[in-house]
Amino acid sequence: MISAWSAADVRAAEEPLLVAGVPLMERASFALATVVAGDLRARRRSVRGAGVALLVGAGNNGGDALHAGAVLAGRGAAVTAVLTSERFHAGGRAALTRAGGRVVELFVAPDRLGAVVRDVAASDGVLDGLVGIGARGPLRGPAADLVTALRRAAGETGAAPWVVAVDVPSGIGVDDGAVAGPVLPADRTVTFGCAKPGLLLPPAALLAGEVSAVDLGLGLEGAPAVRRLEAADVARSWPVPGPADHKYTRGVVGVVAGTATYPGAAVLTATAAVRAGAGMVRYRGSGDVGRVVVGARPEVVAAPGRVQSWVVGPGVPAGPEAADAGADDGQHERGRAGLAAAAGRLAGTAGGPVPAVVDAGGLDLLDDRVPPWFVLTPHAGELTTLLRSRGEDVRREDVDAEPLRWARRAHELTGATVLLKGGVTVVVGPGGAYAQADGPGWLATAGAGDVLAGVLGAMLAARSAEVVEHPARAAEVAAAAALVHGRAAHGTNPGGPVAALDVADAVPREIAGLLSS
Ligand SMILES: NC(=O)C1=CN([C@@H]2O[C@H](COP(=O)(O)OP(=O)(O)OC[C@H]3O[C@@H](n4cnc5c(N)ncnc54)[C@H](O)[C@@H]3O)[C@@H](O)[C@H]2O)[C@@H](O)CC1
Ligand SMILES: Nc1ncnc2c1ncn2[C@@H]1O[C@H](COP(=O)(O)OP(=O)(O)O)[C@@H](O)[C@H]1O
Numbered sequence: 480m481i482s483a484w485s486a487a488d489v490r491a492a493e494e495p496l497l498v499a500g501v502p503l504m505e506r507a508s509f510a511l512a513t514v515v516a517g518d519l520r521a522r523r524r525s526v527r528g529a530g531v532a533l534l535v536g537a538g539n540n541g542g543d544a545l546h547a548g549a550v551l552a553g554r555g556a557a558v559t560a561v562l563t564s565e566r567f568h569a570g571g572r573a574a575l576t577r578a579g580g581r582v583v584e585l586f587v588a589p590d591r592l593g594a595v596v597r598d599v600a601a602s603d604g605v606l607d608g609l610v611g612i613g614a615r616g617p618l619r620g621p622a623a624d625l626v627t628a629l630r631r632a633a634g635e636t637g638a639a640p641w642v643v644a645v646d647v648p649s650g651i652g653v654d655d656g657a658v659a660g661p662v663l664p665a666d667r668t669v670t671f672g673c674a675k676p677g678l679l680l681p682p683a684a685l686l687a688g689e690v691s692a693v694d695l696g697l698g699l700e701g702a703p704a705v706r707r708l709e710a711a712d713v714a715r716s717w718p719v720p721g722p723a724d725h726k727y728t729r730g731v732v733g734v735v736a737g738t739a740t741y742p743g744a745a746v747l748t749a750t751a752a753v754r755a756g757a758g759m760v761r762y763r764g765s766g767d768v769g770r771v772v773v774g775a776r777p778e779v780v781a782a783p784g785r786v787q788s789w790v791v792g793p794g795v796p797a798g799p800e801a802a803d804a805g806a807d808d809g810q811h812e813r814g815r816a817g818l819a820a821a822a823g824r825l826a827g828t829a830g831g832p833v834p835a836v837v838d839a840g841g842l843d844l845l846d847d848r849v850p851p852w853f854v855l856t857p858h859a860g861e862l863t864t865l866l867r868s869r870g871e872d873v874r875r876e877d878v879d880a881e882p883l884r885w886a887r888r889a890h891e892l893t894g895a896t897v898l899l900k901g902g903v904t905v906v907v908g909p910g911g912a913y914a915q916a917d918g919p920g921w922l923a924t925a926g927a928g929d930v931l932a933g934v935l936g937a938m939l940a941a942r943s944a945e946v947v948e949h950p951a952r953a954a955e956v957a958a959a960a961a962l963v964h965g966r967a968a969h970g971t972n973p974g975g976p977v978a979a980l981d982v983a984d985a986v987p988r989e990i991a992g993l994l995s996s
């Protein structure tokens with residue numbers, strides 16, 4: 480698991496160590512230099528003679544870059560620091576100069592920007608130490624001008640040096656992952672003490688490259704702000720069936736999905752639930768669609784009975800589209816019944832409350848407030864519609880710009896756990912926030928969301944009672960489903976296009992791989 484803490488939490492954890500005289504900056508900068516040296520060796524075989532540019536801001540982030548530059552200069556690199564502010568870390572500058580590094584004071588001669596950009600762009604490696612966790616808002620002043628010019632130069636020539644961000648890519652929203660101004664995209668981020676939320680959250684996470692964390696021995700307390708599950712976390716908590724299990728302990732998934740116009744979604748969802756290890760999949764939508772589903776997957780039972788999780792809505796048209804179509808094959812009514820059962824409102828006839836996955840058209844069927852063991856799985860457009868229907872003045876671009884904020888708002892407004900799909904999938908529930916980046920861009924294909932709904936339905940059915948009793952776990956299960964789904968997409972056709980049904984078909988092998996590693 481990768482855990483990210485806010486800038487304020489990191490500062491609070493650093494404080495006692497600094498008071499005790501622990502040399503945090505020396506440790507951080509030495510570790511940074513070691514990583515950069517490894518990259519330089521991998522890319523050009525030697526540190527000696529490598530051209531390294533340091534982009535240096537006013538604070539300790541610039542200090543880290545300067546000290547790391549001094550270590551690299553000591554190993555024979557040709558290091559040039561570009562100072563963007565009249566304030567800089569004096570000790571770092573002195574160390575760099577002593578080690579033979581050069582300093583360019585961009586802040587006194589902004590007309591040298593063009594020459595500086597050419598030199599930086601021609602170097603073997605760039606350390607971005609403009610701002611770190613002390614940043615206030617988007618980059619401004621000479622730092623902003625420098626990054627804007629470097630980005631333009633990269634766009635024009637196509638040649639971009641290897642960029643290592645110091646702690647975070649300068650200018651990202653450290654705590655919220657926002658990108659409100661110019662940011663130099665990094666190939667790697669060396670982050671100190673622990674990951675920061677902006678390194679996991681979109682859109683900033685897409686600018687961080689590979690993230691390496693340097694342990695500074697910070698005693699971070701309390702829950703992390705954002706988590707990212709890794710394969711081992713998912714494997715550890717997977718409910719592997721034993722000799723005493725039978726199909727009902729494994730979990731029965733009830734599916735209300737698809738219509739006569741969109742039967743494929745029902746096939747994809749049911750197939751994914753079967754493939755992800757459900758004890759049984761019951762198709763509870765309309766009979767016409769049910770025949771298609773059973774034709775495709777003979778394991779599916781199209782009859783009423785016990786259900787340990789519901790999946791409602793894939794391929795079911797939402798509001799206006801449903802009205803235009805004239806009919807929804809009765810799926811809205813069946814979906815409402817499934818959701819009422821999941822909320823525990825039909826107790827006596829359908830057993831106690833159970834988790835539910837609510838996707839696509841199912842989102843239209845929700846009561847104002849729903850239990851936290853309901854996992855809503857909108858993409859950004861659907862989340863926007865959901866929020867607007869609850870009085871929020873929000874546009875799709877706002878959701879794209881601040882996915883965590885708006886997923887959290889939807890959680891607050893509905894009470895549900897919310898999984899917001901995207902290149903980085905963000906989950907928010909009573910158990911906290913997760914950001915998963917497991918799937919390739921190829922996964923952005925029609926039907927992939929239906930597959931995710933089926934996988935998640937099976938995973939929730941296997942932990943039905945546990946999730947209802949401890950709804951904080953719903954977010955973790957949802958994040959785990961995103962991980963399995965994304966990795967299955969990779970496994971389907973590494974490096975090339977994937978089809979949604981192939982992703983579902985790759986799920987069993989992916990789960991076996993997780994459990995055996
Ligand atoms: N506290 C510590 O002892 C440690 C801090 N470390 C480093 O120190 C960093 C934090 O240092 P600071 O608190 O000095 O803060 P930063 O170095 O992140 O930046 C603050 C400085 O940047 C300027 N600035 C703020 N927002 C700006 C913007 N939008 N555009 C342009 N300039 C802006 C301000 O003038 C301020 O002086 C961490 O990110 C990490 O790199 C590490 O060395 C580990 C130990
Ligand atoms: N750029 C991307 N990189 C990786 N995965 C993505 C990307 N864009 C979307 N996805 C994933 O693809 C799936 C698309 O789901 P969705 O939008 O519901 O499509 P559909 O409704 O056609 O099934 C989601 O799981 C989402 O997280």
Ligand SMILES: [K+]
Pocket residue numbers: 540607608609610611644645646647648649
């Ligand atoms: K930085």
